[in-house]
Amino acid sequence: MRFLNRSAGRLSRYRRGPVAGLLLLLLGLGLTGGLYQAFSPAQAAKSDTQAMQVEKGRKLFLVGCSFCHGQNGQGISTIDGNQLGPSLVGVGAAAVDFQVGTGRMPMAQPGAQAPRKKVVYTQDEIDAMAAYVASLGPGPAVPAAKDYSVEGLTDAERQEAIVRGGQIFLTNCTACHNFDGAGGAMPRGGYAVNLHSVEPRYIYEALLTGPQNMPSFSNGNLSPEEKRDVIAYITSMRETPSYGGFTLGSLGPVAEGLFAWVVGIGGAVGFAVWIAAHSTRSTKKKAEVDA
CATH class of the missing domain: 1.10.760.10 (Cytochrome c-like domain)
Known part of the structure; x- marks a missing residue:
């Protein structure tokens, strides 16, 4: 016990000596300089x-x-x-x-x-x-590529993202871009662009910043995952064939109604006129033969 006390006393005197203080100072400076050399130049560059x-x-x-x-x-x-x-x-x-x-x-x-x-x-x-x-x-x-891409997802996760994105798109976007994303006219000379040819990166940035007449959807309104899901839905529409035949620009019921009136009903009226005119000529010819 007495020996341990003497050893501790010697170490205590050495720690309080000028040499020990100098060594600690040099060690601290060396450690500080090493850390600065490791991190500061890269940050400065x-x-x-x-x-x-x-x-x-x-x-x-x-x-x-x-x-x-x-x-x-x-x-x-x-x-x-x-x-x-x-x-x-x-x-x-x-x-x-x-x-x-x-x-x-x-x-x-x-x-x-x-x-x-x-x-x-x-x-x-x-x-x-x-x-x-x-x-x-x-x-x-x-945004980074991972923000708007679904490449890292499985097929099941990708389908779920498309379904979620479709619900968000139909709720917030169809009023201007219509149900197929083909765009449409807006008041005061504005228009909603056709989304079929817009790159995913720019769709994400448009959602984030709200260019021209488009409202902005910050991360508080639509989370980054929801924006990614909307882009997944828009991309899926480009790959989906038109099962109904003629798309008519995918402009919705106005274009379809106009086509029905002009082509459908107009064609029926023209055909009826042709039948009536043809029947009249046939009657006249028959009357002349009988006479």
Whole structure:
């Protein structure tokens, strides 16, 4: 017991000595420097790369977008109070990826709705502009492939996703895009686009950001899984054949009723007129022979 007390006393004196303190200091500095060397350079390099991308996007924005949206993305209004270009603060990178990635922006001139056209920028330039707009204020990010794809699901899970997506689509989307997703006309020059040719990525971004006349469905309204299910349903409609014959553009009862009146009833009336005219000529000929 006395020996243990003497050993503990010696260790205590060594710990309080200047050499022990120096060793602990060197050990702490070495450990701190090692951790900094392991983590900080990668973060710094990533931060520098992101800053360069934002700067590149700002230059592209000033050239191609600032005329309508302002040099700082604050939006511009005309003298009579109409909006030339809306504010982009808070719209997020997803809005830029959708609008520029589908060629809707830049617009040739302001209008009721921006149509899809040939893309002007490369994907790297689009990513740079999206990074710059995202730096203006927090907003929806560009979705990853796993967010809108059902590739990792089993066949049973995929069918369940399609059924759930169909219920959501019929409740929230058919009023504008009709039951088949073929689109339709809307007031004041707007229209709902045909969804059969829209990529899943842009459908997800449209649901998230609400471009033009479309309402936005945030993750609070539709969860990411529900958005994925809607996309699964829309994709399944492209692969489903038309069992009813002529689709007539899948525009619903208006087109079908018009076809029935013009072709169906119109054809029946024309056939009846032809029969009546043919019967009259036959009677006249018979009367002339008898005379």
